[in-house]
Amino acid sequence: MIFTKEMLICLYKDLAIRIGKQPTKRQWLDDTKTPSDMPIRMNFGNWTNFVKSCGFEPLKSEISIQARLNSIKAHKGKRSMAWKGGRIKDRSGYVLIWKPEHANAKIGGYIHEHRLVMSEHLGRPLESYEYVHHRNGIKSDNRLENLELVTQKVHLGGVVCPYCSKRFSIR
Template identity: 50%
Template structure:
């Protein structure tokens, strides 16, 4: 029940709120200020006298944690890094596997459903791009030939431009070309004709 008294904020004698310490105008201003004083990460309300921009929970996560060592490692041996903004990160924790980050940066896009990243040498924390392969677990809808052909078209349309072998060496022609062979034959015939003419000229003389 409200009562008349001296406000602990403005000092005026007014009708006080339920706490019997602040008047209604001061309570409104405090509530308005509190609504603007939120954590910049999770938007959680902060105390009125808080000087930090993060709540206690967000201020102890990731790089802000005193125990931060550049990342973490899962029980299965994969390195993790906290990147809440990454499309392939876990929504609950904000962490994403480091080899996925490396592959997505290499591809220039996030991983699609059904895509995984394989370590060639089996070492799960060796995340050099040379050691990573993009795998796909997608399968055709059925075993009919028409289904497989349609699936093959989709795979080629998706991965064909990225994995086309543009560095394959061009076949080298061995031996002279057809035009060169024809020229050599013509020259041989001319030489043979010249020798024959010389022989005839000697007989006449």
């Protein structure tokens, strides 16, 4: 049987009335009173053009909440496409290491690398009043010989600028 555009539009609208909502392509193909999608492709080019010709707005595909949550979970941490081994720099220039199991790790699982190096050297987590001072003033230079454990009151000191060799005090 040859289907005209008008016949196909009538069949679509009839199906919409029977099921009580705008039919999807799957519902069209599963219905016994409607033809395959071949006459639609021959007369309209594709399903979207057919639905528009019937006076309906094409339906958007819906992603379930669970699928969306799984997608977010699948691209976090080590599974992220932007993963660089868990080593990042913060706005202040300090290096952060992703180590969520460490006692000094902040929310998000990151710990400052200089605190991690000192903590591992001492064999214990650092206390909140303990600070790690960079002797040469370079925040990303986290070699043990460049680090010094100090308290807040003592965390003032002279530093030599690595660029201009000028001496200044820091807090």
